[in-house]
Amino acid sequence: MSKLILVPVDGSDPAKKAIEFAADWAKHHDATLLLVHVPEPPVGDEVMVMGGASIYMHTTPDELRTIGDSIVKAGAELAREQGCKSVETLVEIGDPARKIVAVAEDRKVDMIVMGTRGLGDWKSLLLGSVSHKVTHLADCTCVTVR
Numbered sequence: 001m002s003k004l005i006l007v008p009v010d011g012s013d014p015a016k017k018a019i020e021f022a023a024d025w026a027k028h029h030d031a032t033l034l035l036v037h038v039p040e041p042p043v044g045d046e047v048m049v050m051g052g053a054s055i056y057m058h059t060t061p062d063e064l065r066t067i068g069d070s071i072v073k074a075g076a077e078l079a080r081e082q083g084c085k086s087v088e089t090l091v092e093i094g095d096p097a098r099k100i101v102a103v104a105e106d107r108k109v110d111m112i113v114m115g116t117r118g119l120g121d122w123k124s125l126l127l128g129s130v131s132h133k134v135t136h137l138a139d140c141t142c143v144t145v146r
């Protein structure tokens, strides 16, 4: 059976590297990529996301979902550019790490590939809170990409 790889994406450069890594792996193993984004209300004045779009404070749930759609769409384009033929996308509402793990269990994914860090500011930390929590909670193999 074809393998399913979950790549959680937040629009950050490390997540982009995770997509490139996972897409290359998928290409060589005839696997499908499942790109998942969980919208998070922005905490700063402005947060840059993949594709040049930006999100601001007081963003409504509908706006967050629209931004989420553009994040997974940009990720899917990148994966296809890397030669990965089979890509699915999903935008889910909730706590990012818990949602990512729930989708992984629900879809019985073979592996989760994510960035070590994301859009957060604490650059001195090795792992961000989402990648840390997912690695602890998930039953499947977790790969973090720097």
Ligand code: ATP
Residues within 6 Å of the ligand: 007, 008, 009, 010, 012, 014, 015, 018, 036, 037, 038, 039, 040, 096, 113, 114, 115, 116, 117, 118, 119, 120, 121, 122, 127, 128, 129, 130, 131, 132
């Ligand atoms: P923190 O959020 O704790 O300040 P950070 O933003 O640097 O730190 P994480 O949020 O843990 O680090 O990001 C690590 C990886 O987790 C990202 O590269 C991405 O793969 C995934 N990720 C982070 N946030 C989300 C999200 N909201 N939806 C989907 N995937 C996410």
Ligand code: MG
Residues within 6 Å of the ligand: 010, 118, 119, 120, 128, 129, 130
């Ligand atoms: Mg983060």
